Amino acid sequence: MTDLRASAEQCLEKFRAGTLSESDLQSLVDAIPKNLRQSLLYIQAPSSHPHSSVIGMSIFEEGKDSDGVDADGNFLYRSIHAALQDGWRIVKFPEMTLAMDDQNTYALGHEFILERWR
Amino acid sequence: MIAPQPLAQPTYDCPATLNDRQVVDFCRNGFLVLPAVVPDEINRRVVDYLGAHHEHEPSGIIGQPIFVEGVLKNPQAAGAVRSLLGANFTLPNLMSNHRGPMPWPHGGGWHRDGASVYTPRLDYLQVFYYPEACTDGMGPTEVLPGSHFMRTKSTLMSHYGKIAGAVSTAGPAGTIFLTVYSIWHRRTRSTIDGKGRVRNLLKYNYWRTAEPKRDWIVDPALDFNTLDFDPPTAQLFEQFQGALAASEMFCWLCGLQNEHHRWGGQAWPIVPGARQMGMPPALQQNTRSTARSNANL
Numbered sequence: 107m108t109d110l111r112a113s114a115e116q117c118l119e120k121f122r123a124g125t126l127s128e129s130d131l132q133s134l135v136d137a138i139p140k141n142l143r144q145s146l147l148y149i150q151a152p153s154s155h156p157h158s159s160v161i162g163m164s165i166f167e168e169g170k171d172s173d174g175v176d177a178d179g180n181f182l183y184r185s186i187h188a189a190l191q192d193g194w195r196i197v198k199f200p201e202m203t204l205a206m207d208d209q210n211t212y213a214l215g216h217e218f219i220l221e222r223w224r
Numbered sequence: 225m226i227a228p229q230p231l232a233q234p235t236y237d238c239p240a241t242l243n244d245r246q247v248v249d250f251c252r253n254g255f256l257v258l259p260a261v262v263p264d265e266i267n268r269r270v271v272d273y274l275g276a277h278h279e280h281e282p283s284g285i286i287g288q289p290i291f292v293e294g295v296l297k298n299p300q301a302a303g304a305v306r307s308l309l310g311a312n313f314t315l316p317n318l319m320s321n322h323r324g325p326m327p328w329p330h331g332g333g334w335h336r337d338g339a340s341v342y343t344p345r346l347d348y349l350q351v352f353y354y355p356e357a358c359t360d361g362m363g364p365t366e367v368l369p370g371s372h373f374m375r376t377k378s379t380l381m382s383h384y385g386k387i388a389g390a391v392s393t394a395g396p397a398g399t400i401f402l403t404v405y406s407i408w409h410r411r412t413r414s415t416i417d418g419k420g421r422v423r424n425l426l427k428y429n430y431w432r433t434a435e436p437k438r439d440w441i442v443d444p445a446l447d448f449n450t451l452d453f454d455p456p457t458a459q460l461f462e463q464f465q466g467a468l469a470a471s472e473m474f475c476w477l478c479g480l481q482n483e484h485h486r487w488g489g490q491a492w493p494i495v496p497g498a499r500q501m502g503m504p505p506a507l508q509q510n511t512r513s514t515a516r517s518n519a520n521l
Contacts, residue, residue: 148383148385160388161389161459162385162386164383164384164386166383172330172385173385174385181386211460211462211465211469213376215460
């Protein structure tokens with residue numbers, strides 16, 4: 107994403123200088139990632155706060171452990187905030203209908219679903 | 225009301241081995257691990273039997289006297305069952321063997337077993353037995369403490385991964401662990417090459433035939449005001465809801481289900497150490513005897 111932004115800024119500078127060429131634009135197009143695939147990160151948290159800590163995790167991304175742990179068995183992210191800092195974005199917030207029965211506990215904490223495209 | 229049992233279903237009785245605190249802990253955790261309680265000779269005989277019987281349900285082993293005496297009536301395991309299910313519990317009538325391949329790189333998904341119901345009642349126990357040592361690399365079963373109070377469906381757990389507070393049941397040969405049927409569990413991944421061998425894990429159920437009552441090892445000096453009823457995974461619950469659920473199960477086991485009420489607020493058992501409102505009167509007998517003892521000092 108940084109490379110793409112840098113290429114676009116270079117094109118803008120060349121445009122202002124009157125030197126923008128077709129090959130510059132082609133380079134910009136080539137810098138746009140193709141065939142992106144969605145990755146999913148499930149985080150179960152002890153509260154609905156979007157910067158909450160983590161009580162459960164799983165990840166569905168090529169090359170990653172599906173338990174959402176590092177080589178030492180620790181969570182890949184200690185908080186939802188840490189995942190957001192690493193480029194994930196929340197696509198689903200916790201299901202509040204589960205709170206309608208406040209005397210029983212349903213499922214595992216408050217589940218956030220995050221995605222990124224790679 | 226107790227579930228009707230099949231005609232001529234064998235029952236068993238033996239001394240209870242758990243005390244009040246251990247029964248409370250079982251209610252909080254939903255499981256109890258008893259490491260290496262089955263003698264090696266019996267473990268070897270069981271492994272030999274399973275080596276010749278590869279079926280998923282080798283229930284013929286229930287007819288083997290050495291298995292009945294050494295495993296099903298094992299003093300520590302049956303004593304714990306007796307503590308939780310009362311006198312004359314039924315012996316298992318079905319045996320399952322989870323033959324886990326090794327290696328098994330992806331592990332199993334979190335689930336509760338089929339036909340789970342959520343209730344403070346404890347009418348039966350699901351029990352597991354490792355006849356051989358099961359190391360972490362062999363893919364032992366992992367259980368989630370307190371999850372017997374967490375309602376969901378197995379089909380909605382399949383995306384769960386690591387859960388904070390989950391506990392491995394890995395242990396030496398002869399390890400038996402008792403569970404509340406609805407506890408969440410999964411087989412962890414196996415990272416070793418078993419060279420054709422499998423990890424055997426037998427699973428069977430005992431059922432209650434007696435109405436619940438507090439007839440395990442009673443500690444008359446125990447003050448139930450001092451006990452923490454929250455599951456060790458309290459962070460998985462709204463504050464104190466796990467403790468309320470565990471205390472309700474404990475009261476049911478004591479035969480005090482009509483004395484347990486969810487009063488809310490700061491009522492028993494959420495503030496261990498304080499003189500709490502709302503404790504069932506029958507459990508306060510302990511508190512009174514302790515107070516009398518202290519007054520005599």
